[in-house]
Amino acid sequence: MAFAYKQVLLVGATAGIGAAMADRLVQQGTKVIAVGRRQERLDLFVQKHGKGNAGAIRFDIRERENMDKFVQDVTAAYPDLDCIFLNAGVQSPIDLSLPEKVDLAAFHSEVAINFSSLVDLSIKFLPFLMNKRKETSLIFTGSNLALVPASTLPAYSVSKAALNAFLLCLRDQLRNSSVKVIELSPPPVQTELHDYLGAERGRTLGMPIDEFTEAAYEGLASGSDQIVIGSPGPAEIFNDIVDKRRTLFQNLAKRLRGET
Numbered sequence: 001m002a003f004a005y006k007q008v009l010l011v012g013a014t015a016g017i018g019a020a021m022a023d024r025l026v027q028q029g030t031k032v033i034a035v036g037r038r039q040e041r042l043d044l045f046v047q048k049h050g051k052g053n054a055g056a057i058r059f060d061i062r063e064r065e066n067m068d069k070f071v072q073d074v075t076a077a078y079p080d081l082d083c084i085f086l087n088a089g090v091q092s093p094i095d096l097s098l099p100e101k102v103d104l105a106a107f108h109s110e111v112a113i114n115f116s117s118l119v120d121l122s123i124k125f126l127p128f129l130m131n132k133r134k135e136t137s138l139i140f141t142g143s144n145l146a147l148v149p150a151s152t153l154p155a156y157s158v159s160k161a162a163l164n165a166f167l168l169c170l171r172d173q174l175r176n177s178s179v180k181v182i183e184l185s186p187p188p189v190q191t192e193l194h195d196y197l198g199a200e201r202g203r204t205l206g207m208p209i210d211e212f213t214e215a216a217y218e219g220l221a222s223g224s225d226q227i228v229i230g231s232p233g234p235a236e237i238f239n240d241i242v243d244k245r246r247t248l249f250q251n252l253a254k255r256l257r258g259e260t
Helices: 016-027 039-049 064-077 104-130 154-173 192-197 209-222 235-256
Strands: 007-011 031-036 054-058 083-086 136-141 179-185 226-228
Touching: 007 016, 016 031, 016 039, 016 209, 031 039, 039 054, 054 064, 064 104, 083 104, 104 136, 104 154, 104 179, 136 154, 154 179, 154 235, 179 209, 209 226, 226 235
Parallel strands: 007 031, 007 083, 031 054, 083 136, 136 179, 179 226
Antiparallel strands: none
């Protein structure tokens, strides 16, 4: 199967998983509008693929006060968008055993970037997507740490857990709409996300980016709305937890709707 969407806005496309997925989607025929903070990388992306296959918009998702204008500008410039891929994120270690050294502003900023900003963008883009006469989608890059947190990464783990819960709710509430909610759940991947460990160690931590990108693309092309790659431990146990948790969620959702 091929990826179902023809024109994608990919937020967080200038590094790591986002950059790799942007290249992969263009290669298979999807036009990708890259969004990121670094103009020089955006320019290189368009130069690499050509204006017929790629576009670029500089935006920092931390600028939440400018989101309405960003969404208006994007949808006016690219009215044929049928997919919003929200991938941006940051990660940093935090030692909670030394509370006097915990930077609470940095903690909450990380949660805001990884979770709150993506909630805002998804809600602001939803009216545009829901007004389309064909299927559209919201794709989110989550993490396996949403279910099994890393003790050294509390803010990151919390933000991904919150995002996962939000997506379960969003998907269920949009079940009768034309908008598909897709969650991509990676393991650690060899990208600059882990540069706080030192570039040499950080960029050799986890799954090679090419291997991950191909697995992620195959999952997206399959039409699945939940793509789990790798696991923080035995895959059989982790995948069983993922499946049973979703079943419990779906059963509760039906009861809350008064369905038997």
